[in-house]
Amino acid sequence: MPIGKSAHPAGALSRRALLIVAGLWPATALAQKQAKPTPRPPQPAISAARSIMAGAPLSVFLSNAPQGARLAIARPDDPADKAIVVLQPKNTVPSLQTPGTVGAYELRLTVEKDGQPQILLRQPLATSEPSATLAAPERVGRNQALPVRGIGPNGEQDRVMLVKPDSPPDTDGPRFFPAENVEATLEAPDQPGVYELRYVMHAPLAEHRILARRTVRVE
Numbered sequence: 001m002p003i004g005k006s007a008h009p010a011g012a013l014s015r016r017a018l019l020i021v022a023g024l025w026p027a028t029a030l031a032q033k034q035a036k037p038t039p040r041p042p043q044p045a046i047s048a049a050r051s052i053m054a055g056a057p058l059s060v061f062l063s064n065a066p067q068g069a070r071l072a073i074a075r076p077d078d079p080a081d082k083a084i085v086v087l088q089p090k091n092t093v094p095s096l097q098t099p100g101t102v103g104a105y106e107l108r109l110t111v112e113k114d115g116q117p118q119i120l121l122r123q124p125l126a127t128s129e130p131s132a133t134l135a136a137p138e139r140v141g142r143n144q145a146l147p148v149r150g151i152g153p154n155g156e157q158d159r160v161m162l163v164k165p166d167s168p169p170d171t172d173g174p175r176f177f178p179a180e181n182v183e184a185t186l187e188a189p190d191q192p193g194v195y196e197l198r199y200v201m202h203a204p205l206a207e208h209r210i211l212a213r214r215t216v217r218v219e
Helices: 002-034
Strands: 045-048 051-053 057-063 070-074 085-087 095-097 103-113 116-128 133-135 145-151 159-163 183-187 193-203 206-218
Touching: 045 103, 045 116, 057 070, 057 103, 070 116, 085 095, 133 193, 133 206, 145 159, 145 193, 159 183
Parallel strands: 051 116
Antiparallel strands: 045 057, 057 095, 070 085, 070 103, 103 116, 133 145, 145 183, 159 193, 193 206
16 A cells, blocks of 8 residues: 555656646747747849940949958959959949950959958959040131030040040040040140041050041141
8 A cells, every 4th residue: 555655646746747848848839939040141242234335334233242342353264363453342333444345254242361362253244346426516716615525435534635637546635534524625726737536445455545536627
């Protein structure tokens, strides 16, 4: 009999323990269900036109760029440490000067690691043949105002200028920058004669390339 009496409380204890565990299980399961996984940090992204006129500025929509990241334009087979254009963006829609020659390139987002650039993202970029148009009066008086319009790739260093027809491409003269305004007024030279209005592209891989010409006679 003593043995039977001692067994009864042990059985009751076991049942009580099971009930306690059974009662805790839904709460534990609910807590595990409500626990949220650690969110992934936002990933960087770039978006830009995949084709553009050679020498034209390329606007890039950039998001979640890591600290010290750079945008670059390179040839597709160039290593990470080689590029034609490199820019450290200062805002979320930076603009890069594209190469001035027709070809297949690559837009890249890079970040430096152990002193060397590493490519985080890349996107194909193709450039088409650049062209420009000029509009101006055919004749103008000496030292008079000459209204001019010049439209082309409109790169930051592109310029429209009035020079002698036989002048080399890098000759300086009365000029304006279409990137700032496609229309401007130039002062005609004080010497009469035949002059040439030029749209001169100044871009990586194509410096001082004349895209358009127009004859202007100074009288």
